[in-house]
Amino acid sequence: MSPKSQRVRVVAAGLALLGLVATGCGSSTGTSSADAETLIVFTGQSGDYQGNFNPYSPTVNEGPGTIFEPLFFFNAVKRDAKPKPRLGKEFSWNADGTELSVTLRDDVKWSDGQKFSAKDVVFTLDMVRKNNTMNSTGYRGTATAVDDTHVVVKFDEPAFMEGPQVLGRLWMVPEHLWKDLATPATDPIKTPVGTGPFQLDESKAQAITLKSNPGYYGGEPAVKKVRYLSLSGNQAGADALKAGKIDWQTGPVPDMKNVEKNYPGYKAITIPQNQTALFTCSNAELGCAGPQTDPAVRRAIYHGLNREQLNALAFQDTSSEISPGFALLERDQPYISAKLRDKSAPMGADVAKATQQLESAGYAKGPDGIYAKDGKPLSLTLKVVSGWTDYITAVNTIGQQLQQVGIKVTPQQLSWNEWSEQRNQGNYELLIDAVDQGPAADPFYTFSYFFDSSNTARVGETANPNFGRMKDAQVDAALAALKRINPEDTATRQPHFDVIQTRIEEVMPYIPVLTGGTTSEYNAKKFTGWPTQDDLYAFPAIWSRPAHSEIFMKLKPAGK
Structure with a gap:
């Protein structure tokens, strides 16, 4: 999924809905065949599911x-991993990278x-090309059906890097049902029809259940059902793990270093992948408003962060250093630029550098210790999703750290829907989120998603997913x-990087x-086939799409 995908984290403390897990979902360690073949997952969802299965919708x-x-x-x-066929069987480029030929399976319904x-x-590719808000990959090709199992995609110029995006991040939809949608980018799909290994079984406000597709061309998955739960909080998730009521969640739990001891039968895996950042609505020319539109303020915040403290207090030391150029x-x-001022962001705060940035830009410290310019104090609101406990701890800590620099930061908690809408529309000063990776192990995709001006928009319009509203001619070129x-x-690539x-x-x-250490806790006693450090066949995060589907298909009930 492109970065517009819903990112979820373990939610705020509370036990109100734990009873739903215990009474409404059945024990995942029960003896019945149905229980043994049902994977119960917790993505961190807080609040009601809206029953939207449009794969191109931000929600x-x-x-x-x-x-x-x-x-x-x-x-x-993994950089050396070869693409795995799904609906396609094989693909190839012509010599100059202007024509992509794809052979499809002939046994799919x-x-x-x-x-x-x-x-x-062809219908799907044309639809995406014509709808900018669906086109987070920047696809600009022209697709033609040679016959029922062969597609040729032509580009006006060499487009080698389009391959993993067109082939791996666009979701095929049925022409016979989608051709009549008035606004396919936003229409909620309540009864989805797909080709995948799972189908919708039941959609309720507090739980979504998928069932295995008996006619799946790759064979019906051994996991017969996947149930997605909405829980009230971090403690509810931890208690559900402790009781064996959920089988997979991605997010922090107390004492993550000792998951196997604290949650018998469960294991954990941590992968450094997505990069935690303070998103800023940065571009005044596109309608952004607030002190964060000043690059000096953004750089002052950069130098004012004590990342070592943040890692310890908010992330249980599971995170790691991050490059200011946003390559992992x-x-x-191999792609990290030697021309960066900092190869990695400093782990400690440098108050002197932070204040120098502000004072050189015309800010002066007021009697309250907060910098001001033109009579306006340097005060910012930092938005976070209510219940993202690690991020809430982070933003509270950041507020305290930046107070030492002379910047006032006020955390504001919002529901995921409110937060997502304001992020998309640019109605924010600062928010905390993660910069995602693309379809293949190459930093080009992160750069093209988050920093290409074609993926942004004026404030009040949906950016997808250049939420920071960067518009830079050098980067675009x-x-x-x-x-x-x-x-x-x-x-030849490196000078551009x-x-x-x-x-x-x-x-x-x-x-x-x-760099966030993405940690998943999973039920190794109930299911086998999970990714390991020695066999990372997919990124092990329940919210990572389509990687999670690869894992669903690989899992088998223990003993089978």
Whole structure:
């Protein structure tokens, strides 16, 4: 899923809905066959599910990868991983990268019994190209169905980097049902029809249940049902784990270093992947308003953060250093620019550098210790989702840290829907979120998603997903150049990566905090086949799409 996907974290403390787990969902350690084959997951969902299964909607509840499929699966964790066929069997480029040929499976049916064909692929690609808010990958190709199982996608210029996006991040939808949708980017899909390994079984406000697709071309999954729960809080999630009532959650629990001891039968895995940042509505020309539109303020915040303290207090030391150029320090090491001022963001605060940034930009400290300019105090609101306990701790800590710099930060908790809407529309000064990765293990995709001006919009309009509203001609030109270069030509690519990373560090629409250590706790006693550090066949996060569907298909009830 592109970064517009719903990101969820373990929610605020409370036990009100634990009874739902215990009485409404059945014990995941029960002896019945149905219990043994039902995977119960907690994504961190707080509040009611809205029953939206449109895979292109910013507020989709579920569907990408499970109900609606891409053509191929690309593993974004490992640089050397080969694409895995899904609806597609094989693909190839012509010599200059202007033509992508795809061979499809010939044994696929939609869940309503209609046959899947190349016409559905062409329809989907055309639909995405015509709807900018659906087109988070920046797809600009022209697709043609050669016959029922062959599609050719032509581009006006070399487009090698489009491959993993077109093949791995666009969800195929049925032409015979979607052709009559008036606004496919936003229409909620209540009764989804897909080709995937799962179908919708039941949708309720507090739980969504998927059932295995008996006609799935890859064979019916051994996991017969996947039940998504909405719980009241962190303690409810931890208690549900303790009681064996949920089988997989991604997010923090108390004492994460000792999961196997504290939750018998469960194991945990932590992968450094998504990058925690303070998102800023940075561009005054696009309608952003507030002190954060001043690059000096953003850089002062950058230097004023004590990341070591944040990691200890908010993230149980599961996070790690982050590059101000937003390439992953471990996975993307060959691409890290040597021209960055800081290879990684400083772990300690530098109050002197922070105040120097402000004073050189004309700010003066008032009698209350807060800087001001033109009579306006340097005061900012930092939005966070109510219940994101690790992030709430982080923003409270950040507020205290920046007080020492002379910046007043007021945390504001919102529901996920409110927070998401304000992020999308640009109605915020600061918010805490994560910069996601793309379909393949290459920093180009993060750069193209979050920093390309074609993926942003004026305040009041939906950005997708350049929420920081960065609009930089140098970055746009470098991204355009990278699209045309064969990814194997590393020497030719690097100067463009240098431009992008140094401009990101300079402009800083997203203030880097830490590389988040994404931790999942899973029931290893009930199911086998989970990803491990030695076999990272997919990114192990319940909210990561379509990686989660790969894991669902790999899992088997213990003993089978």
